[in-house]
Amino acid sequence: MKNGVKNVVTILLVGVVVALAYINVRSVMRPIEFKQIVAGRDSVVIERLKDIRSAQVEYRKYNGHYTNNFDSLISFVQEKTIPIVKKEYELNDFQLECIAGFKKEDMRNAKADTEISVTPDEADQFVLDLLAASRESGDWTRVAQLNALDKNGLQIQNTFRRDTINKSMLVELYGDANFPADSLRYVPFGNGATFELLTDDNGTLFEARVDFEVYMKGIDDQELANYLLQIRTENKEVRRIPILDENGEQKKYADGTNVEELIPCRIVGNHKESNNNAGNWLTNQ
DSSP states (O other), X not given: OHXXXXXXXXXXXHHHHHHHHHHHHHHHHHHHHHHHHHHHHHHHHHHHHXXXXXXXXXXXXXHXXXXXXXXXXXXXXXXXXXXXXXXXXXXXXXXXXXXXXXXXXXXXXOOTTOOOOOOHHHHHHHHHXXXXXXXXXXXXXXXXXXXXXXXXXXXXXXXXXXXXXXXXXXXXXXXOTTOOGGGGGBOTTSTTOBOEEEXXXXXSOEEEEEEHHHHHTTSOHHHHHHHHHHHHHHTOSEEEEEXXXXXXXXXXXXXXXXXXXXXXXXXXXXXXXXXXXXXXXXXXX
């Protein structure tokens, strides 16, 4: 009987030891696992914000302003094409100088000491026009001079090509014509939540943002609360919401600083002041 009781007590003690060991291990592993999950989610969200920034930069290049409307931004990257000039045969420096001489010769009223230069694009167009004129007139004198300056002995009339092709904006920005542009508006792990997209009144500045809580829900409520408190304490990676008094005026502390609510979030750009479209993360922008 005594042995039976002793065995039961031993088993119970072993169980307690195992349980305590498990609780100990979990107490150590819990914050580590939380940080790993947070880091994984955060990196995906940051990449999405970078994708939005890339789209906004191109949007402004073609439209003169940023947009605060995801429908407009998504339609742009889905439908816009970029003309790309496909080149066969590159003119060398001697040929560029020769073409500058041809242009000077054609400037009947130019002074003898006038400096003439041409850009590569201007030279390309000159050669295209020259080839068209030579085929029509049968005068290949200038073409022959350009050919004589090619150390490889290539004949311009047979090898010079400039063809314009249209490249998809999706390929230009994301390297994939099938890139899911519709996903730009949605926050990864956000259960359908969308990023906030803001601009100033003139569309010269833009901002895209999402609060941490939107895409970190469901991991570990207590660890998340601790994590957000730490961020607020460090006063980094946050957006600030003014706290107003009953008269709608900005509340202030005794030292005169504004009373604000700090909301931990991920932001790229700033719709109130220029920051070169930087993100508020610490890794490479």
